Amino acid sequence: MRALASTAGSGGRIRGPLGWAALLLALLALHTLWLAAADAHSATAKETDGARTHVVEIRQFKYFPATLEVKAGDTITWKNLDAAPHTATAKGWDSGRLNRGQSWTLKVTGKGTIEYICVYHPAMKGKVVVK
Numbered sequence: 492m493r494a495l496a497s498t499a500g501s502g503g504r505i506r507g508p509l510g511w512a513a514l515l516l517a518l519l520a521l522h523t524l525w526l527a528a529a530d531a532h533s534a535t536a537k538e539t540d541g542a543r544t545h546v547v548e549i550r551q552f553k554y555f556p557a558t559l560e561v562k563a564g565d566t567i568t569w570k571n572l573d574a575a576p577h578t579a580t581a582k583g584w585d586s587g588r589l590n591r592g593q594s595w596t597l598k599v600t601g602k603g604t605i606e607y608i609c610v611y612h613p614a615m616k617g618k619v620v621v622k
């Protein structure tokens with residue numbers, strides 16, 4: 492019984508300084524791989540987090556802010572806080588009628604300046620600058 496136990500025990504043991512060196516190298520390699528994976532993951536997260544959501548409030552027949560600067564990939568939400576219905580309408584997109592409390596969200600793509608109005612009150616003007 493004693494001999495059996497001894498044989499089984501030594502089978503899993505690390506033998507000599509070379510064994511320890513090999514184990515250390517293996518651990519270092521794993522650590523390096525783990526760091527590389529963590530780096531790759533955080534780079535992806537930063538790109539995802541880079542897209543922002545902006546809010547334009549519509550109140551007192553005006554857009555706040557009237558001029559909004561965003562980056563391509565960002566989203567903009569227009570929210571109507573007036574009792575009167577409004578829209579945010581540009582050449583390429585249209586919120587449609589927004590009653591009080593309603594909102595509409597647009598994902599911005601190309602770069603440039605987009606001017607928009609409210610179709611019910613064309614004096615209401617806003618601008619989105621995409622950089």
Ligand code: CO
Nearest residue numbers: 577609611612
């Ligand atoms: Co309006």
